[in-house]
Amino acid sequence: MIELHRLTKRYGDTRAVHDLSFTVAPGHVTGFLGPNGAGKSTTMRLILGLDAPTSGTALVNGRPYTSLARPMREVGALLDANAVHGGRSAYDHLLCLARTNDIGPRRVAEVLEQVGLAGVARKRVGGFSLGMKQRLGIAAALLGDPKVLMFDEPVNGLDPDGVRWIRDLMRSLAAEGRTILLSSHLMSEMALTAERIVIVGRGRLIIEATVAELTTRYPTLEDAYMALTASSVQFGVSS
Numbered sequence: 001m002i003e004l005h006r007l008t009k010r011y012g013d014t015r016a017v018h019d020l021s022f023t024v025a026p027g028h029v030t031g032f033l034g035p036n037g038a039g040k041s042t043t044m045r046l047i048l049g050l051d052a053p054t055s056g057t058a059l060v061n062g063r064p065y066t067s068l069a070r071p072m073r074e075v076g077a078l079l080d081a082n083a084v085h086g087g088r089s090a091y092d093h094l095l096c097l098a099r100t101n102d103i104g105p106r107r108v109a110e111v112l113e114q115v116g117l118a119g120v121a122r123k124r125v126g127g128f129s130l131g132m133k134q135r136l137g138i139a140a141a142l143l144g145d146p147k148v149l150m151f152d153e154p155v156n157g158l159d160p161d162g163v164r165w166i167r168d169l170m171r172s173l174a175a176e177g178r179t180i181l182l183s184s185h186l187m188s189e190m191a192l193t194a195e196r197i198v199i200v201g202r203g204r205l206i207i208e209a210t211v212a213e214l215t216t217r218y219p220t221l222e223d224a225y226m227a228l229t230a231s232s233v234q235f236g237v238s239s
């Protein structure tokens with residue numbers, strides 16, 4: 001479970017997230033949508049304790065990330081697939097993460113298998129395509145077998161086979177009772193993957209609804225998104 005209560009983050013004059021409250025419940029994929037600069041990545045960073053909120057709270061399983069005793073076992077995230085050491089092999093990258101989180105090497109082999117990278121596990125990450133790095137980032141997120149997972153644009157760089165794989169993976173992780181927050185700009189893909197949708201614009205909540213509700217009111221999810229965010233496409237929002 002992820003709970004945001006009046007979450008606000010300012011960077012100088014920029015209000016990246018403003019008074020944002022919503023809950024992401026387990027058991028289904030929640031799509032996190034919004035125009036460029038709407039505050040999605042900042043929200044995820046705040047949930048992960050990578051940045052401190054200006055005000056408000058972000059809770060993972062009822063607690064702030066910074067007070068979780070074994071964070072990697074509670075929440076996993078892929079925020080930036082390129083944030084890896086290119087000189088290390090995929091196996092060593094994951095093993096390093098595992099060791100610092102008291103996770104055994106068997107789990108490293110398991111997640112490499114799960115994301116389809118077992119065959120290139122000993123190859124240097126620097127030679128990986130973006131799609132392969134996305135899979136490695138997903139493996140890292142899954143390492144602690146957490147109940148809460150967040151993925152920021154995981155479909156970027158994936159071929160059609162990879163896109164379908166992500167869709168199936170997200171849905172199966174949710175079916176296992178996990179909480180899944182997934183951001184993407186690909187509306188048709190989101191319509192196939194998510195059950196609930198949270199749309200933000202200019203750092204604020206625009207709507208929280210099921211895909212079924214939105215596609216009853218609008219012809220497609222993309223139409224719903226376009227109509228609901230029409231006045232929110234703007235960069236560098238100031239207070």
Ligand SMILES: Nc1ncnc2c1ncn2[C@@H]1O[C@H](COP(=O)(O)OP(=O)(O)OP(=O)(O)O)[C@@H](O)[C@H]1O
Pocket residue numbers: 011014015016034035036037038039040041042043235236237
């Ligand atoms: N570290 C930072 N310092 C200053 N401004 C920042 C910082 N991080 C984000 N911002 C600003 O906060 C706003 C929200 O950015 P954020 O990256 O969270 O949006 P986003 O919805 O993830 O966008 P995108 O879809 O383009 O990834 C933007 O105006 C961005 O420039």
